[in-house]
Amino acid sequence: MIESEIRILLQSIAIQTRKRYANQLRELGLHIGQELALSHLWEQDGITQSQLRLKMGSEASTVSNMLRKLEQDDIIYRKVDDADHRISNVFLTSKGRQLEGPIMEIWKAHEQVLLAGIVPEELLLLRRILQQMDDNLL
Known part of the structure; x- marks a missing residue:
């Protein structure tokens, strides 16, 4: 059945991509997922931890643990909001900003x-189909 074949192909692509990224990110001292958090911070440095969690679509505890590790590695720092001490904003350090180029190169090479x-023409069709599949899951 073609639907099963498509599911298996998507799964295989995801697994191979994750392995490739994991190996390349390890060379930068990062783990899978951390590059996604950094990409959101490159777009909008200083967003709240909650905003970052929503953008990543991850659980609060997952993001908190990830940020703790990035903070220990001097890639980000968190600052409690002056007006509301329950809010924590996340900022890149210079080390975190310097990772943008190497990570973008990893993404570009894999792409x-x-x-x-x-x-x-096939890329346009592929993008449309993948977008529809993504929308179907929302």
Whole structure:
């Protein structure tokens, strides 16, 4: 059945991508998922921990543990909001900002491998189909 084949292919792509990213991120001293948190901070440094959690679609405890590790590694720092002490804002350190280039290179290189041999018209169709699949899950 084609639906099963598609599910298996998507699963295989996800597994291989995760392995590749994990190996390359390890060379930067990072773990899978941390690069996603950093990418949101590169776009909007100083967002609250809750906003970051929502953007990542992760559990609060997962994000909290991740941020604790990034903080220990001097990649981010958290600052309690002056007006509301229950709110914690997350900021990049210079080390965190310097990781943007290497991580973007990892993503770009993987994308080139992943999409090799696919013509522009097929890429448009693929993007539309993947977007529909993503929307179906919301």
